[in-house]
Amino acid sequence: MGNKTWxxxxxxxxxxxEIKRRAVLMAGARLFNDxxxxxxxxxxxxxxxxxxxxxxxxxxxxxxxxxxGCHQLSLEFLGEVMEISRDDSLPxxxxxxxxxxxxxxxxxxxxxxxxxxxxxxxxxxERREALHEGKARVDFQLRMLIEKGIREGxxxxxxxxxxxxxxxxxxxxxxxxxxxxxxxxxxxxxxxxLAMILNGLLPGAxxxxx
Amino acid sequence: MGNKTWxxxxxxxxxxxEIKRRAVLMAGARLFNDxxxxxxxxxxxxxxxxxxxxxxxxxxxxxxxxxxGCHQLSLEFLGEVMEISRDDSLPxxxxxxxxxxxxxxxxxxxxxxxxxxxxxxxxxxERREALHEGKARVDFQLRMLIEKGIREGxxxxxxxxxxxxxxxxxxxxxxxxxxxxxxxxxxxxxxxxLAMILNGLLPGAxxxxx
Numbered sequence: 001m002g003n004k005t006w007x008x009x010x011x012x013x014x015x016x017x018e019i020k021r022r023a024v025l026m027a028g029a030r031l032f033n034d035x036x037x038x039x040x041x042x043x044x045x046x047x048x049x050x051x052x053x054x055x056x057x058x059x060x061x062x063x064x065x066x067x068x069g070c071h072q073l074s075l076e077f078l079g080e081v082m083e084i085s086r087d088d089s090l091p092x093x094x095x096x097x098x099x100x101x102x103x104x105x106x107x108x109x110x111x112x113x114x115x116x117x118x119x120x121x122x123x124x125x126e127r128r129e130a131l132h133e134g135k136a137r138v139d140f141q142l143r144m145l146i147e148k149g150i151r152e153g154x155x156x157x158x159x160x161x162x163x164x165x166x167x168x169x170x171x172x173x174x175x176x177x178x179x180x181x182x183x184x185x186x187x188x189x190x191x192x193x194l195a196m197i198l199n200g201l202l203p204g205a206x207x208x209x210x
Numbered sequence: 211m212g213n214k215t216w217x218x219x220x221x222x223x224x225x226x227x228e229i230k231r232r233a234v235l236m237a238g239a240r241l242f243n244d245x246x247x248x249x250x251x252x253x254x255x256x257x258x259x260x261x262x263x264x265x266x267x268x269x270x271x272x273x274x275x276x277x278x279g280c281h282q283l284s285l286e287f288l289g290e291v292m293e294i295s296r297d298d299s300l301p302x303x304x305x306x307x308x309x310x311x312x313x314x315x316x317x318x319x320x321x322x323x324x325x326x327x328x329x330x331x332x333x334x335x336e337r338r339e340a341l342h343e344g345k346a347r348v349d350f351q352l353r354m355l356i357e358k359g360i361r362e363g364x365x366x367x368x369x370x371x372x373x374x375x376x377x378x379x380x381x382x383x384x385x386x387x388x389x390x391x392x393x394x395x396x397x398x399x400x401x402x403x404l405a406m407i408l409n410g411l412l413p414g415a416x417x418x419x420x
Contacts, residue, residue, distance in 0.1 A: 036331035038248040119327075121246035162394065162402040169383025170376040177375055184372065192372040197406060 021059040023049060025073055028066035029114040033175065037067060037118050067118065068127050074111040075134035081106050082141050092149035097194055099142060103171050104190040108183070113175035139164055167197055231269040233259060235283055238276035239324035243385065247277060247328050277328065278337050284321040285344035291316050292351050302359035307404055309352060313381050314400040318393070323385035349374055377407055 027048045031040045042063055046053045060066050081102035085095045106112040115135070120128045142164040149155030170193055178184055237258045241250045252273055256263045270276050291312035295305045316322040325345070330338045352374040359365030380403055388394055 036329060039331050117329075119246060121249050158405060159398075159402050162399055163406055165383070165387055165399075166380040166403045166406060169380040169386075171379070172383055172386075173375070173379025176379075176382075188369075189372055189375075192369050193376045195368060196373055196376060199409065 017059070021069070022073065024056060024059045025066060025069045026110055028063075029070040029074075029110040032067065032070070032118045033110060033113050033179065037063075037122060042066075064122060064124075064127075067114075067120075068123055068131075070111055070114045070118075071120075071131050071134075074106075074115045075131070077109070077111060078103075078106055078115075078134070078138055082138055085141065085145070092145055092152060092154055093198060096142065096145050096149070097198065099138075099145070100167065100171070100194055100197065101187075101190045103138070103168075104174065104186045104193070107171055107174050108178065108186040108189075113179065116172040117175050139168060142167060170197075227269070231279070232283065234266060234269045235276060235279045236320055238273075239280045239284075239320040242277065242280070242328045243320060243323050243389065247273075247332060252276075274332060274334075274337075277324075277330075278333055278341075280321055280324045280328075281330070281341050281344075284316075284325045285341070287319075287321060288313075288316055288325075288344070288348055292348055295351065295355070302355055302362060302364055303408060306352070306355050306359070307408065309348075309355070310377065310381070310404055310407065311397075311400045313348070313378075314384065314396045314403070317381055317384050318388070318396040318399075323389065326382040327385050349378060352377060380407075 024045065028040070028045050031044055031048060035044075040063070042053050042056055045063075045066065046056050049056075060069060081099070084102055085099035087095065090098075107116055115131075120131060123131070143160040146155055146158070146160035146163055150157060150160070174186075174189060178189070234255065238250070238255050241254055241258060245254075250273070252263050252266055255273075255276065256266050259266075270279060291309070294312055295309035297305065300308075317326055325341075330341060333341070353370040356365055356368070356370040356373060360367060360370070384396075384399060388399070
């Protein structure tokens, strides 16, 4: 068992398996987004990958497993998005912009969209809870940045919880309208949303004082 | 048949039937929103109303019928929301505010939420198309107001299509997070969203020129 060659082979085999498992998850995410989770069968996913249903069972145990796997992997990528907004030396508005741009790009991928579009009704309560925590983290990050901005006087007074909900609503809704043959580039969406969101968030903003 | 009493009875009978049909639609909407369309059976809806499944068939033919009925009725109410933003004598920003406040209230009802939350995968293509047109109307209304505001110089230059998508995204997302035991009042959400959206939309806004 200490045999190095064997270990190496095993490692590469498990890496291979992980690559293929991810392909299954991505194909699942795409079909769930396009036609609905309930309307998608394991056969559909296998067909999209040109493999048999039997082969799929080598990577996942069930359709629910694919959905949960999608969401887990999606949250992993979302974690990377959050990283780019963590740099404490940057101004708050720049950190918020980075978070929004990154989220916009992420939610425009099949995996990102699946977290926004596919509701977790079909998952077990434990799995739903696990995902809920992951999603709450990015919400918390934006709220924290808004609160910091308010304290520093660079963001006007507002309810950070509701503002964050509004921002993520706008972003999560993107896949609902932009999954077309000619999608609007995510960079363009991010710029328009940021102009709307930031100019509203910054103090001294607004021609009309309400 | 010309008998007045008979006609009256028939009218009142059909009014009664419509009231009860609406009760079925509302119960359906609530359950679809809470537990998912696929996870809800006709039996669940009957049980929520304390009636038998057989009685439900007097009002609707199938679960799909309930979903379509929900969405139709929901669009009817949305039409009323659009009415209050039609007054051409009001400033554009006020009309946009009315539309957003009204939409916020509407999407906080079970019927409004069902249009935002329940995807139409399960409906026939014809029915999906009919609903799509109804939803497109409110989107068009907001875009039209933004374009008018840009022409009048009271709204800064932006892409009306993307801005409208962002606004409706923020609003459509409300039922996804606010269907709790203690929901945030829709008036409060509307004020926070409007402050963010309008101060971003008005010209001369924004401390940071990007």
